[in-house]
Amino acid sequence: MSKAKIAVFLCHCGTNIAGVIDIERVAKEIRRIPDAVVWDHRFLCSTDGVESMVNNIKSSGVDRVVVAACSFRTHEPLFQEALRRAELNPYLLEMVNIRELCSWVHEGEKEKATEKAIRIIKAAITKVRNNKPLERKKLPIIPAALVIGGGIAGIRAALDIADAGFTVYLVEKEPSIGGNMAKLDKTFPTLDCSICILGPLMNAVAQHPNIKLFTYSEVLSIEGRVGEFLVKILRKPRYVREDLCKGCLICIAKCPGKAIDEFNAGLSYRKAIYIPYPQAVPRIPVIDPNTCLYIQKGVCRICEKLCPVGAIDFSQRGGVIEVRVGAIVVATGFEEYNASNIYEYGYSKYPNVVTGLQLERLASSYGPTEGRLIIPGLGKEPRRIAIVNCVGSRDERHLPYCCRVGCMASLKHTWYVKHLLPDAEVFIFADEIRASGKGFEEFYRRIRQLPKVYIVKGRASEVRGNPNGTLSVRAYDPALGREISIEVDFVVLEVGIVAGRGTEAVKNILKLGVLPSSGFLLELHPKLNPVETAVDGVYICGAAAGPKDIPETVAQASAAASKVITLLSRGYIETQPYIAKVDEELCSGCRICLTVCEYNAIKIVERGGRNVAYVDEALCKGCGACVGSCPSRAIEVLNLGLKQVEEMVAEILR
Amino acid sequence: MSVEPRVLVFACTYCAYAAAETAGVSKLQYPPQIYIVRLPCSGMFKSYYVLKALRSGFDAVLWSGCHPPYDCHFINGNYKARVRATLLKAYLKQLGFEDERFRLEWIAAGEADRFALIAKEIVENATRLPKLRFIEYREVEVK
């Protein structure tokens, strides 16, 4: 007999396998293979089973192992460890599933199941002969992170990562961090003052020694891989020097420029030099070049004359800076859906129809009316208010999904109205009120019990202007079984939300997946990996990853941050061992494999005067798309080579 | 030697193979003439593997992967498989193979019953097919 090379371990799994498959017959058949030695065990995964496996591998001097048992998914790590202990490379193991794929599915056909088990074990033996010892390479990680988007999600993630001792580059496209939460007056269901709980965190970001804040900046490009991303950041010119400005805001006073105030959702005007809102962080104004008289017409410079520290600098051109990070958090948030698209609700046609975010600004003490609830353009207080829910949401023509915050926002907005104008009447038009969060139902009850608050069960079908300036909101009321029409003088639309253009920009740079209906970023797995993405080292959180309220956003941001911290504090990444390998002799440099690789893992390099493909093992995921595409049989995945697959296929029926 | 049909299944690790394993856990019974080869992703599609299987004596081949559009663990390997499988199907037809010899299916990890159903169906169809016979040829060593 030739010297044994391949150890084959057959597991009975009690009667799970042995109750159907005749293990003795299998062992007899396999023993006919000259270079195979066979052992069987009642429970190979028991301590005793693994122990005997280690001993048998050692004493028999085999150099390949086949385990015929159950699923590689659950048991491969255990048996790989046994090989390691027996001083064999763990990738010289091949598992054959004779339980889930054989004994359990052919219970009534013992004879045939046994025959099948023999065949698939033989195929595995054929394959394992050509397995090579593999290793996971350790690659270094840059101990820094990039956070894109400075809403509450990005703020929370940045603070968590920075608190763990890592450098964080926080990039925000607007002049201030804060995001949409800064626009809210109060937050449901507790009615906390939004900026009062957000402001301290914004200041913590500004003062944190580990956070480098880049506001009024955008990510231009990202290259590299987990552990080593090279990020280019565009710093837009502020025309105000951040190193000199003391935030006194004297410059703003005399500025003659005038533009629509984006922060106040178009309800007021701002100057050409401005800060978006009083609590802005950093407290450094920006000059909007489109409205600045000096930049547009070459006259004025009054801000420059007023600035006591000479911080105004019209020569700024902005610039691109480069940073290197090991991990990335995308927290680019959401935008309100364009309410004018839902023409039947009359948004942008009637001045007394506003969106939920506009109402937030109207109710806010630092909003356009300093917290007085008046109808924009009309200058008087409303007396009868309709709040229309699901505007664009859960509507096949617009957004098929639920915005998750509209119902609660509508209740909160009712409270705003009743708080500011106790005598006003409020009608909420809603199919239903979804109040499933913590404390939500209680809040719903509290609002319902307020006087002169009516919940109309039925989606509003139309908002129509009347000649006297009032509005009629029509809906089908299923309780009454007929259409109703209610005359009001003010309408608030709880508009659905979408991932913003900012999210789309980052998605394109990082090649992230999105849900097509909404553009929200796609997680690696909806249940088990909600903050990871298909790109290693890139995490998502907050409203960019799907409609969310603030508590969920914060929880997810901390989850993403903890993933980053885990990665960065390990200090290295291990590559996955099943990478593609190029046979440079056979490769013709045709580049077809480059086009099918979704991970940009293949590039063309020069070898001895010829162009050939080269696989970056840090990026390769071992999917094998390149294998299928190669017309020259020049690329294969390690331990699942072309020959290995072909021989396996042939062996089954030999 | 039995004259029963033999069917080879190429299954991607994350969906189709997982479905096959789940079928096992659920004890869903299907004919033992099914043999499964696990690949990382259906996008590893290589027509040669299918041809090799038919040449080696399998009566039919099933290539299986994750449902489009989003189930694929490797972003869009399933689309790559679909493109190549369509070409192969046309080619097999020209070569004179019956349509039932080769099939492409999307099977999610949870669709154990679907896996078992397809397994039954494909064996049943293969039973009605004549045994393949190949005329002698000289093998070309490619590697």
Ligand SMILES: Cc1cc2nc3c(=O)[nH]c(=O)nc-3n(C[C@H](O)[C@H](O)[C@H](O)COP(=O)(O)OP(=O)(O)OC[C@H]3O[C@@H](n4cnc5c(N)ncnc54)[C@H](O)[C@@H]3O)c2cc1C
């Ligand atoms: C009308 C309304 C009322 C609400 N009321 C409540 C409430 O009472 N309670 C509650 O819990 N939730 C409420 N929400 C939900 C709440 O606003 C969100 O949960 C929260 O703002 C999500 O935070 P975020 O950081 O994920 O996103 P955002 O707040 O949208 O922040 C994203 C940030 O990223 C920036 N950004 C985007 N793209 C880029 C880019 N490419 N580069 C750099 N920066 C970028 C943006 O400028 C922004 O600053 C309400 C929502 C609405 C619409």
